[in-house]
Amino acid sequence: MTEQKATNVFWHEGEVTRADRNKLLGQKGATIWFTGLSGSGKSTVAVALEKALHAQGRLVYRLDGDNVRLGINKNLGFSAEDRAENIRRIGEIAKLFVDAGVIVLSSFVSPYRADRDTVRELHVAGEMDFIEAYVDVPLAEAEKRDPKGLYKKARAGQIKNFTGIDDPYEAPTAPEIVLPSHEMSLEDEVEAMLALLKDRDILPF
Numbered sequence: 273m274t275e276q277k278a279t280n281v282f283w284h285e286g287e288v289t290r291a292d293r294n295k296l297l298g299q300k301g302a303t304i305w306f307t308g309l310s311g312s313g314k315s316t317v318a319v320a321l322e323k324a325l326h327a328q329g330r331l332v333y334r335l336d337g338d339n340v341r342l343g344i345n346k347n348l349g350f351s352a353e354d355r356a357e358n359i360r361r362i363g364e365i366a367k368l369f370v371d372a373g374v375i376v377l378s379s380f381v382s383p384y385r386a387d388r389d390t391v392r393e394l395h396v397a398g399e400m401d402f403i404e405a406y407v408d409v410p411l412a413e414a415e416k417r418d419p420k421g422l423y424k425k426a427r428a429g430q431i432k433n434f435t436g437i438d439d440p441y442e443a444p445t446a447p448e449i450v451l452p453s454h455e456m457s458l459e460d461e462v463e464a465m466l467a468l469l470k471d472r473d474i475l476p477f
């Protein structure tokens with residue numbers, strides 16, 4: 273693919289603002305970024321939190337690793353470069369959703385600190401909330417769960433560059449919240465996330 277830079281392109285401001293949309297929805301759009309090993313519980317927590325927020329009448333939308341990779345990012349693999357591009361695109365998509373007033377729950381392994389920090393900076397530059405939620409389980413626990421049988425395949429050498437096996441996972445150094453899903457119930461994880469969102473004024477009432 274030839275890289276082309278967007279030149280002579282300008283952001284076009286409308287007359288309805290993000291603040292107007294947030295007011296209409298009674299919430300503040302924000303990105304909740306779940307990161308962690310495959311099998312740590314990112315999708316499980318995001319699904320449960322989505323259900324809880326929806327039941328409260330919040331507009332919430334999940335972006336999930338497997339789903340996004342079946343669609344917009346289907347041309348990307350798992351090299352460090354492709355993972356960076358995967359996360360960059362998802363970061364941009366999340367930002368558009370936040371601008372629309374939506375609470376985004378994103379679940380991606382996102383193993384590289386620099387890639388996650390780039391998404392954080394993108395949000396901060398746009399004066400948008402970015403909450404990094406580290407779903408922190410020991411590799412042995414994720415491997416024991418192995419919900420998709422991928423660790424088994426990676427151990428057998430049938431999948432290369434598998435995070436935690438023959439590819440790195442760089443743990444967050446200052447996440448907004450840590451969820452040790454091997455020591456915490458799913459209900460407690462959801463409660464902890466809801467409390468944090470309230471604290472941050474993402475759920476103003």
Ligand SMILES: Nc1ncnc2c1ncn2[C@@H]1O[C@H](COP(=O)(O)OS(=O)(=O)O)[C@@H](OP(=O)(O)O)[C@H]1O
Nearest residue numbers: 310311337350355358380381382383432433434435
């Ligand atoms: N090599 C390798 N490493 C890690 N994960 C792999 C790999 N190959 C396939 N899978 C499956 O793809 C899901 C991870 O996709 P992500 O888009 O979240 O990855 S990344 O953020 O770009 O690193 C991941 O999903 P989750 O298990 O839900 O995390 C796996 O099911």
Ligand SMILES: Nc1ncnc2c1ncn2[C@@H]1O[C@H](COP(=O)(O)OP(=O)(O)O)[C@@H](O)[C@H]1O
Nearest residue numbers: 310311312313314315316417419453456457458
């Ligand atoms: N407290 C918990 N929180 C989240 N997942 C849990 C918890 N306890 C057990 N699990 C299980 O761990 C697995 C996590 O899988 P998944 O959510 O697909 O992880 P990921 O999205 O990080 O790959 C699921 O089978 C889930 O039922």
